[in-house]
Amino acid sequence: MKRILLGATALASLALALAAEAAEKLKIGVTATLEGTYTVLGEDGMRGFELALRKWNRKAGGKDLEIVVASTDATPDSAIRAVRKLVEQDKVDLVISPLSGSEGIAVRDYAHTRPQMTFVNAASGAMETTFVNPAPNFFRWNMDGAQWQAGLGDYIYKNKGYRKIATVGEDYSFVYTQVFGLAVEFCGLGGQITQRFWVPLGTKDFASIIAALPDDVDAVYLGLGGADAVNFLNQYAQAGGNAKIVGGSIMVDQTVLSSKGRAKEILKGAVAASGMADTWEDPRWQAFVKAYQDAFPPDKRFASPSLLAVNYYNSASATFTTLDKINGDLSDGHKKFRETMAKLELDAPNGKIRLDENRQAIGTNFVTEVVEDAQGNLVSKVVKVVENVNQTLGLPLDKFKALGLPSRTNPECKKY
């Protein structure tokens, strides 16, 4: 009897000690696409996250940070599985997720069902995520796909003189959003999009699409990413393609420009737009690039950070900064955390970022051209910087709403 009592006491004190320790720690759940087509994107995203962790010395709001990583493959159901595991099984305190567009819409819907949890978007960029039925506990510190194309349509119409283009994109919400952003600007000036090709995410054989590309256009817009982008370029080179290229934000990005093989050479001279540019001279950006290069050995990273590394870094920085401001106190059901985060202005490597009333980022966008740098790496060189890009692309809200939501065919290519 005595022994049992003793045992029980020991157990109880152990449980107490564990509870005390748990209170000192904050558990952060992160998802990234570490499988499938977008593997390299997820890996570089995690590098960005790691950079933020190191900057904060794995402590925020006076508490040690414990990180739980879950892997997805860019499909909405894999993202839901991953965040469910983080929230329901690992019992994390905050979630930073997800990476890809359609995942974002799914996680926002999940966020509606978990009002006590707060979700900070990691990198996803579909417009609907924050524009339609936004969740009060979902924050997005990166711009959406349409914002990331700000300035591109204008630049290719006025500076490059392109009048007719065709688009090739992966068949899901992020690329719809990118083409949306391009079309609003390019078609608004009088440009024409003659054809839009959509290929399933993870397509391996692009040969027939490549053959179907029209000849009578000034340039071809490519909205592909990761393995799809590299496969396309490889097969395009084999087929002897030589059209002028306009690129989406993850097409002309270090995730593709750093890939092995000759295929990427096709991207030399390509015009693109994104929430960052490899060669921006701003000291904050340069410092970030240096931190990235110092943190990882050259064979374990790209020549310079990708858009994903930047987004993950920013999302993590925003989260940690907010935690610091509220001393890591989440005991009020995240109320203080959300209020503080909504008002935060982030001094990010890619320009200042603040949130609108839907908790969607307003930030800086970059139009770039691909050039070869002194070391022989392909990099995106800034040709134009657009500041304060908001989700309605500078249009009044009702006019923007009238455009409808991004889809395979929307918006129509016409003057608005």
Place this chain on the structure above:
Amino acid sequence: MARAGAMATGEPGAEGGGLARRVERHPLAALLLALAIVLFLWLVLADWPEELERWLGRKRVFVSALFNGITLGGLYFLVATGFTLIFGLMRNVNLAHGSLYLFGGYLAYSTVQATGLWLPSFLVAFVLVAIVGLLLQVLVFRHMEGQELRQTLVTIGLSIVFADLMLWVWGGDFYQIPTPEWLAGPIDTPIVLDVRPNGEAVYLRYPRVRLVIFAASVVIGVLLWLAINKTRVGMLIRAGVDDREMLAASGVPIQLLFALVFAFGAGLAGMAGVVGGTFQSISPGEDTRFLLASLVVVIVGGLGSIPGAALGALLIGLAEQFGSVYLPTYAIVFSFLIMVLVLAFRPQGLLSVR
């Protein structure tokens, strides 16, 4: 039974006198087939009238999709033929076949990285993957002969283990085996796509590497057919397909034969991995994609039949490519639709053994 033996190794085996007999027996089917072939040739060779262009779009799109479908079919054939060979002889549904494909691709990538040589990487992939196949047969399948459910479950388990091992060694990255210089870029084919108003003809430019790979898969297919129909080992394999027990009873070292066929089928999958890694790319997940493709191909063509694998591969390749151009939204559905139709009307497969 003797008839089945001839069919197992090839419809072409029944050619010569067989062809005439077949035409006699199914005059309507033969006529339709001949018409279809003529129509296809006309579509490829003729200058398209405007009416047709309005219907099917530009000729270039159509001809490219046709070529792409055929070359993609060549790749599918390489993967599926090993699968169907193993099944035909051993009644063994090897669901780790996709892993062998992926393993071959990774091996070739590492070889090319280390040596810069493309052709020898085929040999490396073939030999090493064949050894894996040999080990699988000797260490695993030999001990569960005839227990199909157990074999199936074990191969699923193995494919998961292999996938994780490969993820461990090569990571989640996607790799592309660089095309050698002499294969890079396009060639001009003599097929006229269009005649410009000034009378100048526009020819089809087509990736060289795809043509070469298709030619290679045809050569492999023909060699395989010859090996099975004209050699002693081939004869033993045919006999084994017909009646294993009888063959074993007549003193043939059947376990050795099984091991050889398994190794060869695995080696073919490994080589297919090199091909796939060259004109597409290899990454985790490709194993299940190609397992699925070979399953669909052999279900359509008929389990155990090599000509069936060729026909199935061609059909699936064409369906995927035409689907991706003409009905992109439903492209993924097409190959499965073909499978469903075959299962509904000819469940044993188009050119099945039994």
